Amino acid sequence: xxxxxxxxxxxxKWQERWEKDRLYEVKEDDTRPKFYALTMFPYxxxxxxxxxxxxxxxxxxxxRFKRMQGYNVLHPMxxxxxxxxxxxxxxxxxxxxxKWTMQNIENMRRQLRSIGAIYDWxxxxxxxxxxxxxxxxxFFLKLYEAGLAYRGxxxxxxxxxxxxxxxxxxxxxxxxxxxCGAAVTRRDLExxxxxxxxxxxxxxxxxxxxxxxxxxxxxxxxxxxSHGTEISFTLDHPGVEEKEIxxxxxxxxxxxxxxxxxxxxxxxxxxxxxxxEKKAEVEEYIxxxxxxxxxxxxxxxxxxxxxxxxxYCLNRLNGEKVPIWIADYVLLSYGTGAVMGVPAxxxxxxxxxxxxxxxIRVVVAPPGWQGExxxxxxxxxxxxxxxxxxxxxxxxxxxxxxSVFLEEKGxxxxxxxxxxxxxxxxxxxYWGAPIPMIYCEKCGIVPVxxxxxxxxxxxxxxxxxxxxxxxxxxxxxxxxTCPRCxxxxxxxxxxxxxxxxxxxxxxxxxxxxxxxxxxDADKVKYWMPVDLYTGGAEHAVMHxxxxxxxxxxxxxxxxxxxxxxxxxxxxxxxxxxEKQKMSKSRGNVITPDEYVAELGADTVRAYLMxxxxxxxxxxxxxxxxxxxxxxxxxxxxxxLEGYRQDEKVNLDTTKKAERExxxxxxxxxxxxxxxxxxxxxxxxxxxxxxxxxxxxxVKESAAVTSPAWEEAINILLxxxxxxxxxxxxxxxxxxxxxxxxxxxxxPEWDAELARAEEITLVVQVNGKLRDRITVxxxxxxxxxxxxxxxxxRVKPHxxxxxLAKIIYVPGRLINLVAR
RNA sequence: GCCGAAGUGGCGGAAUGGGUAGACGCGACAGUCUCAAAAACUGUUGGAGGGCAACCUCCGUGUCGGUUCGAGUCCGACCUUCGGCACCA
Numbered sequence: 001x002x003x004x005x006x007x008x009x010x011x012x013k014w015q016e017r018w019e020k021d022r023l024y025e026v027k028e029d030d031t032r033p034k035f036y037a038l039t040m041f042p043y044x045x046x047x048x049x050x051x052x053x054x055x056x057x058x059x060x061x062x063x064r065f066k067r068m069q070g071y072n073v074l075h076p077m078x079x080x081x082x083x084x085x086x087x088x089x090x091x092x093x094x095x096x097x098x099k100w101t102m103q104n105i106e107n108m109r110r111q112l113r114s115i116g117a118i119y120d121w122x123x124x125x126x127x128x129x130x131x132x133x134x135x136x137x138x139f140f141l142k143l144y145e146a147g148l149a150y151r152g153x154x155x156x157x158x159x160x161x162x163x164x165x166x167x168x169x170x171x172x173x174x175x176x177x178x179x180c181g182a183a184v185t186r187r188d189l190e191x192x193x194x195x196x197x198x199x200x201x202x203x204x205x206x207x208x209x210x211x212x213x214x215x216x217x218x219x220x221x222x223x224x225x226s227h228g229t230e231i232s233f234t235l236d237h238p239g240v241e242e243k244e245i246x247x248x249x250x251x252x253x254x255x256x257x258x259x260x261x262x263x264x265x266x267x268x269x270x271x272x273x274x275x276x277e278k279k280a281e282v283e284e285y286i287x288x289x290x291x292x293x294x295x296x297x298x299x300x301x302x303x304x305x306x307x308x309x310x311x312y313c314l315n316r317l318n319g320e321k322v323p324i325w326i327a328d329y330v331l332l333s334y335g336t337g338a339v340m341g342v343p344a345x346x347x348x349x350x351x352x353x354x355x356x357x358x359x360i361r362v363v364v365a366p367p368g369w370q371g372e373x374x375x376x377x378x379x380x381x382x383x384x385x386x387x388x389x390x391x392x393x394x395x396x397x398x399x400x401x402x403s404v405f406l407e408e409k410g411x412x413x414x415x416x417x418x419x420x421x422x423x424x425x426x427x428x429x430y431w432g433a434p435i436p437m438i439y440c441e442k443c444g445i446v447p448v449x450x451x452x453x454x455x456x457x458x459x460x461x462x463x464x465x466x467x468x469x470x471x472x473x474x475x476x477x478x479x480x481t482c483p484r485c486x487x488x489x490x491x492x493x494x495x496x497x498x499x500x501x502x503x504x505x506x507x508x509x510x511x512x513x514x515x516x517x518x519x520d521a522d523k524v525k526y527w528m529p530v531d532l533y534t535g536g537a538e539h540a541v542m543h544x545x546x547x548x549x550x551x552x553x554x555x556x557x558x559x560x561x562x563x564x565x566x567x568x569x570x571x572x573x574x575x576x577x578e579k580q581k582m583s584k585s586r587g588n589v590i591t592p593d594e595y596v597a598e599l600g601a602d603t604v605r606a607y608l609m610x611x612x613x614x615x616x617x618x619x620x621x622x623x624x625x626x627x628x629x630x631x632x633x634x635x636x637x638x639x640l641e642g643y644r645q646d647e648k649v650n651l652d653t654t655k656k657a658e659r660e661x662x663x664x665x666x667x668x669x670x671x672x673x674x675x676x677x678x679x680x681x682x683x684x685x686x687x688x689x690x691x692x693x694x695x696x697x698v699k700e701s702a703a704v705t706s707p708a709w710e711e712a713i714n715i716l717l718x719x720x721x722x723x724x725x726x727x728x729x730x731x732x733x734x735x736x737x738x739x740x741x742x743x744x745x746x747p748e749w750d751a752e753l754a755r756a757e758e759i760t761l762v763v764q765v766n767g768k769l770r771d772r773i774t775v776x777x778x779x780x781x782x783x784x785x786x787x788x789x790x791x792x793r794v795k796p797h798x799x800x801x802x803l804a805k806i807i808y809v810p811g812r813l814i815n816l817v818a819r
Numbered sequence: 820g821c822c823g824a825a826g827u828g829g830c831g832g833a834a835u836g837g838g839u840a841g842a843c844g845c846g847a848c849a850g851u852c853u854c855a856a857a858a859a860c861u862g863u864u865g866g867a868g869g870g871c872a873a874c875c876u877c878c879g880u881g882u883c884g885g886u887u888c889g890a891g892u893c894c895g896a897c898c899u900u901c902g903g904c905a906c907c908a
Binding site for chain 1: 820822824825831832833839842843844845846859875887889890904906907908
């Protein structure tokens with residue numbers, strides 16, 4: 001009678017022991033190769049939900065596996081601790097953001113420990129602590145010095161509910177706030193920006209990093225590079241200094257089809273060009289489009305409207321006079337903020353021209369076109385017509401030809417445009433890293449000197465939903481002296497976007513207590529780049545793009561010597577419940593703590609890995625988890641119930657059984673190792689289950705010797721150690737293994753031992769399975785053919801037919817083609 | 820609308836340099852144990868038809884075509900679901 005598997009007891013026991021022994025403490029001075037395995041750190045929301053487990057448990061298994069393989073593994077954990085919810089809690093419940101955050105961290109640390117991961121807690125990083133955000137501020141200064149941070153007035157995304165500015169990336173699906181879902185509007189504000197656009201081209205290059213294609217495509221689309229031509233249209237207005245309007249187009253071949261010009265309502269030329277009689281109408285239109293929220297304005301459903309401003313420009317290619325309109329479907333922030341209207345070959349221009357009865361002139365002929373009017377815009381390539389000297393040219397060649405012509409004349413130049421905008425980092429909020437800048441009436445914008453960092457957040461700020469940072473009303477914070485001239489000056493009261501904090505946290509883990517620099521350069525050199533970065537795909541664009549930008553900027557400052565922060569990236573899927581995304585309002589939230597208390601962390605870890613491919617995610621199912629629980633129980637009893645060879649078994653049977661046992665064992669090692677390498681945890685677990693089932697049968701037959709049995713169990717436990725670290729450790733100890741199993745070497749397979757001696761030869765007739773014959777691996781083609789033709793199961797299917805061909809695939813099948 | 824991923828038993832999912840479809844697990848059914856139940860263990864489990872039986876035949880990986888000795892896997896068209904982007908000129 002063996003004792004029962006009691007996960008709660010053994011998990012507590014080993015977690016305490018590992019911590020006491022500092023088993024997972026990581027040091028650099030090591031002769032082993034390094035492996036930096038990073039999981040995206042959690043936001044301090046207060047509770048670790050099953051999604052966190054899904055991110056953390058499998059990545060811990062992989063990290064443990066690499067560690068047993070002999071790598072010096074850094075697998076750290078920390079908290080992304082600045083951000084809006086803390087402040088909202090302050091407004092709603094009167095609890096200080098710092099207190100709220102630190103309480104949440106306390107709770108989350110406890111929950112994180114229950115996973116049983118190899119986190120080295122002495123390396124924990126918390127972004128809202130001055131020892132961390134001091135360096136976030138420091139990086140701001142460095143970016144400023146490098147000319148990568150600048151202040152500018154910009155129409156910004158404004159969330160009226162959160163009362164703050166949002167980055168483009170934080171505006172979701174057509175104009176809603178990512179956080180609260182309110183409709184975003186637009187405002188003009190003085191804001192701080194990072195010049196990420198300077199790195200747009202380099203960010204399009206993913207050479208040398210192993211990232212999912214999906215994410216690379218998303219980032220590529222986000223950056224949105226397009227090749228085109230900037231074309232200058234002549235402006236000849238008395239009293240107007242500007243002598244041209246420049247447009248950006250990807251279709252220079254359609255320039256002869258321009259019948260109007262459209263400027264963005266905010267375009268600087270609009271006020272000077274508008275004729276006196278159109279002034280009122282134009283101003284009203286501008287005011288209207290400013291009032292519109294982002295959703296309304298950007299909606300593709302919205303009918304394209306605009307206003308003629310009473311001015312004209314000149315198309316230099318054909319000398320035509322072109323009326324100038326404004327319309328809010330043209331964005332100031334893209335290209336030149338002006339578009340040439342070619343209704344025949346652009347859907348938007350077509351709709352616009354129809355609405356206002358503007359001429360539609362075909363300049364690229366659709367196939368078979370006889371000069372009739374178009375029903376809709378023709379955007380495909382074709383033969384150029386109505387285009388002067390370019391007539392008859394295929395439009396693809398026309399793009400080049402027209403561009404060359406324009407360049408020769410000095411009327412235009414080929415250029416590229418990007419969809420990506422500079423990164424707006426100002427937030428009108430308290431709970432973030434202060435922007436270390438001072439405004440002096442005499443000296444202008446003055447950076448806080450490095451030695452004065454950190455600019456600390458005052459503890460006694462007042463939290464009111466005013467739309468401005470509480471820092472703005474904190475006089476002691478705001479009022480300071482100019483570091484340059486000593487005169488009274490005012491501090492910047494905006495704080496930084498939290499994505500700034502998460503753009504460098506992985507550097508801090510390498511030397512979390514370094515106090516004279518953001519990180520110890522030698523340690524960064526040792527650990528970086530991150531070898532495997534795992535986390536949710538929701539960060540495909542923002543965090544992952546910002547971090548890449550950050551590293552490239554630091555590299556150009558000489559602070560790091562690599563180009564990319566994350567060598568390999570992997571995105572796990574999401575866990576749903578009852579066919580739906582988990583949410584409090586649906587009441588379908590799975591809380592891991594309950595399952596850990598009932599079934600143990602090892603079961604929850606293994607279940608999350610088993611339920612679906614990690615990449616895909618899947619549905620949590622209460623009855624499926626019992627399969628894992630049963631399996632671990634079976635392992636427990638299999639190992640502890642003792643083994644005795646049956647004395648009546650003869651030597652030949654024993655030899656054969658042991659040969660088979662060792663083959664199965666080595667095949668299992670191979671499968672488990674390869675699956676772990678590829679992060680195929682679900683099939684890794686099923687291999688372990690099959691091995692367990694097989695060992696159960698071996699035990700029943702009792703044919704192998706005790707040493708052979710013990711060897712197999714020893715290997716099973718080591719293969720199980722990353723997945724079920726507590727159970728494996730306990731069984732390791734109980735079977736006399738040396739502490740700790742987690743310091744043991746990962747088993748290696750012997751290809752010779754793993755190789756099968758016999759195979760199943762599949763016999764097909766015309767591609768249909770007719771027989772399976774067990775044959776030695778060494779079988780020759782002729783022998784195989786003989787066996788196949790002799791098969792009683794095959795013969796009837798060949799009756800009365802002529803054998804036309806025999807396909808033989810060694811080690812697999814033989815296909816008899818008969819007619 | 821554009822970009823991307825995916826459609827396999829009652830369910831989660833295995834199997835893709837084309838070669839035994841359904842590994843492993845859940846559920847269900849039957850059995851063992853028990854006074855009984857739970858737990859545990861053992862067996863069966865894609866569908867249809869046939870045989871006393873070991874077994875045999877046909878159909879079957881979203882739909883329709885194609886390539887091939889052979890297609891879940893490759894090609895073409897389409898349908899559905901999910902994710903991302905959304906007036907980017």
